Every structure is written in C-alpha cells, then in structure tokens.
Amino acid sequence: MSIERLREAVKKILPEVDVVIGYRQGFDPLHATPYFISQPEQVDQLIWNPLCVQNLCSYLPFLKGKVGVIVKGCDSRTIVQYMQEKLIEREKIKVIGVPCLQVISVKKVMAKIDYQVAEEVAFEGENVIVKTPKETKTIPLAEVMPRKCLTCQLATPLQYDILAGEAIQANKPAEAFEEIKEFEQLSLEERRRYWEREFDRCIRCYACRNACPMCICQDRCVAESRDPHWTSQRANLTEKFMFHMIHSVHLAGRCVGCGECERVCPMDIPVAKIKKKISMDLKELFDYQAGINPDDLPPMYTFKVEEAKIKEHEL
Secondary structure, three states: OOHHHHHHHHHHHHHHOOEEEEEEEOOOOOOEEEEEEOOHHHHHHOOOOOOOOOOHHHHHHHOOOOEEEEEOHHHHHHHHHHHHOOOOOHHHEEEEEOOOOOOOOHHHHHHHOOOOOOOEEEEEOOEEEEEOOOOEEEEEHHHOOOHHHHOOOOOOOOOOOEEOOOOOOOOOOOOOOHHHHHHOOOOHHHHHHHHHHHHOOOOOOOHHHHHOOOOOOHHHOHHHOOOOOOOOOOOOHHHHHHHHHHHHHHOOOOOOOOOHHHHHOOOOOOOHHHHHHHHHHHHHHHOOOOOOOOOOOOHHHOOOOOEOOEOHHHO
16 A cells, blocks of 8 residues: 555545544654644654554544544544444544554564664565665564564454555464463462563553543543452552453453453563454454454343353353
8 A cells, every 4th residue: 555545545535524633753754643633734753664554543532523533443443442432423534444464563663683773674575675774684574573463363454444555365363262271281389470570560550541441430440440349559560460351351251352451561461462362262252353343232231041152050
C-alpha cells in the first residue's frame, strides 16, 4: 500500500469529522507516534510502515464528536468489541482500514542493534535496515515481529468505511492457541514457578492496563482504590499476582488480542499470554471470540441456568 493512497483517504474523510487519528514520525527514526489530524496541511506528516504499532482505537471511547481512525486488521476487532459493548456510536466513527501483514517490535530491534541510537531506519522487502553510529544492520522482519503477528488471522480489517489498499489474506498462521496448549503441558508447579519469576519483575506501573483498549474504567480501577477490598497497592508478589489476575479476568470475553499490554510493559513480561489462555477457554466453552461479529453478545453479558459445555451440576 502506498502512503499516498492513505493520505488521500484521510483527505477524503477529513471534512466529515473533527479529527483523524493516524501515525507520524516519533522522537527518533525507530518510533512512530499517534497523530491527531484536524487540518489538511497536517496530512503530509502522516506515515505508514511496520513501526505503526499502536492500537489507535483506544482513544475512541473518550473523544467527543465525529472521529476518523486508521486501523490495522487486529485493531479492527476493537471497533467491533466497542460496538458490542455500546462504547461507541458507529455512525460517528469513520474507519480507514489498512491491510497489514505484520508490524515490528521496537524492543526486539533495539536488542538486535545492542541498544545503540538508531540514526536511520528503512524497510526493504522482508528486511528492516537500521543505521547506528557504529554500523548499518540488516535485520529480517521475521526476527523482530511481536508474538501476536505469529498467529494473526486478520491482515485486512473487519470494519472499515474506506480501505486504503487492496484486501489481502493473512499468511497461513500457526494455530491460534498453540503456544498456550504447549505451555499447559507443563506441570502446575512448573507453571506456578514460571509466573512467579515473571511477576516478581513487575513494578506495578499499570502500563499494561493503561494501554489496553478495553480497560475503560481506569479512573475507577480497583488497583488504585483508596479503600481496597481485593488488592492493595503494595508491591509484593502476592499483590502483583492479584493485580494481573483481576486485570485478565476483567477482560474475559473482551480481549481482542491487540498485544498492547505486552508491547508497553517496561519489564518485558509476557502478560498477553494470560489473556490468551482465557480467550482460549472462552472459545472452547462458548465458541466465542471477542471483536469478530458485532451482532454477537459477549458470553459474560449473559446468564443461562444450563450452559451446553459447562456441567457444573456434575462436579
């Protein structure tokens, strides 16, 4: 997809909305940043490349008026989930869909260049080329993609008003929950030790919660209550466990797999793995995936005396 085609799409809808949310160059060549466009002359700063990783839909529930937003395939599940939960009015949102085969993990690129300053970044074919003060390094994109791209099912967005490019199919992905099924082959004790090691590094910065598009009640979050009943603000391992469990369970049937929680974690904890485990359980129990069909009702929004795949009276 050419950047000119995306810019033309933004210019087309700009008169119909108050703002369009896209991407522009960040503070260095290795970072893109969200960009709020309200004037035609701003469109020239718009960019599109594998550095455009943020899920821009996160802003939608908090913006008033009519909003345009650029979405990748994985991001579009957020639009659908917002529609299901009545968090947005779809007629007030103009969605510019961008076909996407993968983005890159800036953390992985930084590790590849030994955390040097990136002076120039370019994309050629299946490689990203990074120039540093010491060298110019060519890195295969496959080596620096985030884990979410390994099992991506949506190269083309589910929801869009304008598609800025040709619709494409995702590469044949690995089985969506293969990683989780392999992890569950470990014993209960091994899994417990794994998460103790991971969560012991957590600094309770709440970046995972803040970046999550479905964590919409951050100003009333149980993790920061002055009168806590479920968890305190202490930073010991027990409280860290409790925070992450509450966060994950609150996303049961709602997590759209955008990977923002994992992307922003400063300690590089694989927090998305917990959400994916719960998503796998919801798929098996209710044959439901969040953010796919706007006409579906999330299973945690309903109650049935008898569930087809839950035989609790037999326990």
